[in-house]
Amino acid sequence: MHWTKRIAKTLESCLLVLSLGAGAYSAIGQTGPVTALQPGSTISASKQDWWKNAVIYEIYPRSFQDSNGDGIGDLNGITQRLDYLKDLGVDAIWLTPCYPSPQVDFGYDISDYKNIDPQYGTLADFDRLVAEAGKRHIRILMDMVMNHTSDKHEWFIQSRSSRDNPYRDWYVWRDGKGEMANHPKDEDLSLGAPATDKGAPPNNWQSEFGHSAWEWDPATRQYYYHKFYIQQPDVNWDNPKIHEAFKDIIGFWLRRGVSGFRFDAITTLFEDPNLADEGVVTGKDGKPRINAFGDPVLDNSKTDNLPGVHPVMQEMRAHVDTFSSGKFPGTRVLIGETYMANIADLAKMYGSAGKPEFHLPMDTQVGMINKLDVATFRARLNDVETGIGGNIPLLVFDNHDNPRLDARYGDGVHDIDIQRVISTVLLASRGTALFYYGDEIGMKTTPPTRKEDVKDPMGVTGWPKEKGRDGERTPMQWDVRANAGFTKGLPWLPVPPSASTINVEIEKFNPNSLLAWYQRLIRLKKINPALARGENVMLDTRNTKVLSWVRQAPGASAVVVLVNFTAEPQTVRLSVSGSGGKTRTLLKTPGGAEPVSLDQIVLGPFGVYIGEVQ
Numbered sequence: 290m291h292w293t294k295r296i297a298k299t300l301e302s303c304l305l306v307l308s309l310g311a312g313a314y315s316a317i318g319q320t321g322p323v324t325a326l327q328p329g330s331t332i333s334a335s336k337q338d339w340w341k342n343a344v345i346y347e348i349y350p351r352s353f354q355d356s357n358g359d360g361i362g363d364l365n366g367i368t369q370r371l372d373y374l375k376d377l378g379v380d381a382i383w384l385t386p387c388y389p390s391p392q393v394d395f396g397y398d399i400s401d402y403k404n405i406d407p408q409y410g411t412l413a414d415f416d417r418l419v420a421e422a423g424k425r426h427i428r429i430l431m432d433m434v435m436n437h438t439s440d441k442h443e444w445f446i447q448s449r450s451s452r453d454n455p456y457r458d459w460y461v462w463r464d465g466k467g468e469m470a471n472h473p474k475d476e477d478l479s480l481g482a483p484a485t486d487k488g489a490p491p492n493n494w495q496s497e498f499g500h501s502a503w504e505w506d507p508a509t510r511q512y513y514y515h516k517f518y519i520q521q522p523d524v525n526w527d528n529p530k531i532h533e534a535f536k537d538i539i540g541f542w543l544r545r546g547v548s549g550f551r552f553d554a555i556t557t558l559f560e561d562p563n564l565a566d567e568g569v570v571t572g573k574d575g576k577p578r579i580n581a582f583g584d585p586v587l588d589n590s591k592t593d594n595l596p597g598v599h600p601v602m603q604e605m606r607a608h609v610d611t612f613s614s615g616k617f618p619g620t621r622v623l624i625g626e627t628y629m630a631n632i633a634d635l636a637k638m639y640g641s642a643g644k645p646e647f648h649l650p651m652d653t654q655v656g657m658i659n660k661l662d663v664a665t666f667r668a669r670l671n672d673v674e675t676g677i678g679g680n681i682p683l684l685v686f687d688n689h690d691n692p693r694l695d696a697r698y699g700d701g702v703h704d705i706d707i708q709r710v711i712s713t714v715l716l717a718s719r720g721t722a723l724f725y726y727g728d729e730i731g732m733k734t735t736p737p738t739r740k741e742d743v744k745d746p747m748g749v750t751g752w753p754k755e756k757g758r759d760g761e762r763t764p765m766q767w768d769v770r771a772n773a774g775f776t777k778g779l780p781w782l783p784v785p786p787s788a789s790t791i792n793v794e795i796e797k798f799n800p801n802s803l804l805a806w807y808q809r810l811i812r813l814k815k816i817n818p819a820l821a822r823g824e825n826v827m828l829d830t831r832n833t834k835v836l837s838w839v840r841q842a843p844g845a846s847a848v849v850v851l852v853n854f855t856a857e858p859q860t861v862r863l864s865v866s867g868s869g870g871k872t873r874t875l876l877k878t879p880g881g882a883e884p885v886s887l888d889q890i891v892l893g894p895f896g897v898y899i900g901e902v903q
């Protein structure tokens with residue numbers, strides 16, 4: 290797993306309702322057919338509040354739908370598939386970067402922030418996508434990479450051209466240590482001096498993608514800092530010109546009609562100005578832990594989550610808010626890539642009254658537990674309910690940087706049932722839900738089997754321990770045609786063999802499919818008042834097999850949600866104060882038993898039950 294896996298232990302608390310015991314399982318039928326959500330049928334869908342109970346769908350444009358046969362997905366392909374997304378019920382699409390880029394990090398190395406990469410289309414195609422999505426009440430969110438640019442961006446080309454170029458200070462340049470210090474600067478600038486004069490890198494900081502985070506530039510005889518690939522130099526956020534440049538870029542896209550941004554790698558904008566070494570993490574044996582690249586694991590204490598990020602976010606939020614009213618009605622939303630170590634750090638990402646920051650910093654505490662452990666889920670869900678000052682949680686389990694859900698939660702036997710469990714936690718909890726293309730059909734992680742096939746450079750550096758991220762970026766599986774309907778050409782990554790059974794076409798016609806389940810859950814999230822806006826209260830808090838919670842909102846019937854985290858049947862007994870002990874089924878696992886009463890809800894292996902308390 291990657292830098293994304295930063296998880297901390299948190300508290301468990303709070304129960305309103307109790308449950309007792311376990312018993313047998315019996316199965317009956319399936320709930321009714323799914324109909325597409327009609328615009329306007331949702332609760333709290335006002336322009337200002339659209340993001341508060343929203344469903345956001347992440348699209349990796351390269352892998353979603355190819356429209357021109359070059360084997361690479363594109364914007365017109367996404368436009369062709371908007372009706373599918375409308376039927377699924379999504380409110381917004383987060384597009385990973387589609388700006389011009391050398392594609393070293395598949396778009397996260399941007400060389401021009403105000404255009405579209407020709408591989409993906411044109412600005413006109415982008416405008417058409419925004420307009421067509423708008424007609425279907427779907428908003429477009431862009432990915433904004435402010436930590437670094439491509440080394441082919443004009444700013445960096447200028448910056449590296451000489452030490453006195455006006456753009457020099459737009460990036461993080463430092464002298465090497467040791468030998469270099471013994472050389473007067475003017476002499477060092479003379480080209481052709483021996484390479485050994487560079488000395489050692491300024492400190493021990495490492496790239497997330499392996500090895501030193503410092504790259505020597507022979508022409509100007511200094512090192513530049515790159516938290517990610519060598520081709521992704523970090524910009525210098527101590528330079529006010531960087532602030533203005535990014536505000537200008539943000540305005541450019543907001544004026545084109547986007548509804549917000551996901552801020553990439555936002556916690557790494559700043560580094561320790563004193564360049565102190567980072568601590569080396571040791572294992573239980575006291576020896577340094579070594580990562581897949583063969584480097585010691587560092588504690589990230591000097592390059593991640595430094596306080597400077599908060600004023601920057603306040604500034605960006607104030608800027609974006611000026612687009613949310615008047616000429617541009619509708620909240621423009623800021624989502625953060627915020628892998629925080631604990632709920633208190635996540636809470637800070639929302640900002641404070643009068644100084645707001647993100648609308649929706651991602652909570653990865655729940656989604657990246659990577660183990661079906663009821664107690665941890667309960668504690669983390671409780672944290673996000675109680676620990677973020679009444680803000681809106683953004684739950685996320687999956688993205689283009691982590692192995693898919695099958696690899697992190699599956700058992701190889703009940704993978705689809707387990708994904709029903711996961712999707713229920715995601716979509717039946719309070720707040721906004723974000724999922725990754727293909728999750729809704731159960732796409733499987735399919736990593737390359739040979740080093741020579743790897744596309745993500747970190748998979749080459751880290752092979753075979755770290756195979757990179759190709760496995761979670763394979764083409765969307767639409768149907769049973771060649772290449773799963775993704776392209777008429779040669780796909781940039783192979784289509785997984787599982788596409789013959791896991792695809793939209795087949796699942797669309799199967800009422801018991803995972804796709805049908807997602808559609809039903811999303812629909813419930815939108816139309817049921819308790820699920821749309823009710824608070825989450827954990828139930829039956831000693832149960833280690835079944836996670837249960839109740840959603841309750843003033844004036845609405847409470848809704849109970851139960852998910853069996855085990856491969857064995859379980860019986861749960863709930864007693865809800867003020868209820869008649871009955872429940873009306875809203876949704877349950879295909880074949881799941883109809884409960885007799887609240888004090889006898891039988892769940893099959895990895896079974897789910899959602900019911901309205903009567």
Ligand code: NOJ
Nearest residue numbers: 394397434517553554690
């Ligand atoms: C996080 C993105 O999600 C990942 O794909 C990218 O490689 C890094 N940030 C660097 O931009």
